[in-house]
Amino acid sequence: MIKVQEEDFSLTDEITFLKKRCNNIGALSTFIGIVRDKREDEKLVSMTLEHYPGMTEKMLNKINTEALSRWDLLDTTIIHRYGKLLPGEQIVLVITASKHRKEAIESCHFIIDWLKTKGPFWKYEKTVDKGFWVDAKSQDLDEELKWNN
Amino acid sequence: MKVLYFSWIKDKLGKSHEEIQVSDNIKTINDLITLLKQNNENYKDVFKDTSSIKVSINMETAKFEDSINDNDEVAFFPPMTGG
Numbered sequence: 001m002i003k004v005q006e007e008d009f010s011l012t013d014e015i016t017f018l019k020k021r022c023n024n025i026g027a028l029s030t031f032i033g034i035v036r037d038k039r040e041d042e043k044l045v046s047m048t049l050e051h052y053p054g055m056t057e058k059m060l061n062k063i064n065t066e067a068l069s070r071w072d073l074l075d076t077t078i079i080h081r082y083g084k085l086l087p088g089e090q091i092v093l094v095i096t097a098s099k100h101r102k103e104a105i106e107s108c109h110f111i112i113d114w115l116k117t118k119g120p121f122w123k124y125e126k127t128v129d130k131g132f133w134v135d136a137k138s139q140d141l142d143e144e145l146k147w148n149n
Numbered sequence: 150m151k152v153l154y155f156s157w158i159k160d161k162l163g164k165s166h167e168e169i170q171v172s173d174n175i176k177t178i179n180d181l182i183t184l185l186k187q188n189n190e191n192y193k194d195v196f197k198d199t200s201s202i203k204v205s206i207n208m209e210t211a212k213f214e215d216s217i218n219d220n221d222e223v224a225f226f227p228p229m230t231g232g
Contacts, residue, residue: 119231136228
């Protein structure tokens with residue numbers, strides 16, 4: 001299940017929904033990305049996530065399909081928020097469900113690594129007196145490339 | 150052709166999208182960039198170093214040498230920062 005939305009999400013609710021959708025789950029792995037409260041040493045006021053409607057859904061579907069082809073999964077949930085978020089707010093949720101732990105843990109890690117560099121989102125961070133578009137990190141690209149081996 | 154801009158590219162150009170009339174000699178993304186750079190200094194500045202820019206055609210990631218036609222939707226944006 002893939003959602004791109006402005007509103008917040010509840011991990012508990014999403015786990016409940018996922019468990020209703022499939023049987024025989026032996027392992028669930030979850031990842032939540034959260035807005036940090038600092039930009040380097042400065043206090044962060046807000047982070048606004050811009051995205052490319054249409055392409056976002058397309059790319060998230062591709063990432064999900066890739067995970068399903070690489071691991072034996074029972075189901076997945078990917079929720080990515082956009083719009084203005086405050087420090088401490090949730091940005092992204094990934095849940096992967098499988099019969100055994102290895103598939104759930106690895107695929108969850110894979111999905112968030114690919115989301116970092118393939119999800120068409122751009123972050124604008126505001127401190128008290130300045131605003132910055134966040135640069136992509138070369139480390140994130142390295143993490144993505146690791147999954148090609 | 151519909152052309153979209155995101156992030157700092159949108160800010161620099163002062164617009165999120167525009168319709169471009171393309172002639173038959175615009176065959177690739179590189180050709181489109183050459184055409185756009187003729188608009189003004191802001192475009193020249195945005196496209197002066199394309200190694201810092203990504204492009205998509207019809208919402209699929211693309212390369213600068215890829216072919217385009219008048220019905221395509223092209224978008225320019227910096228490397229993505231999802232998650």
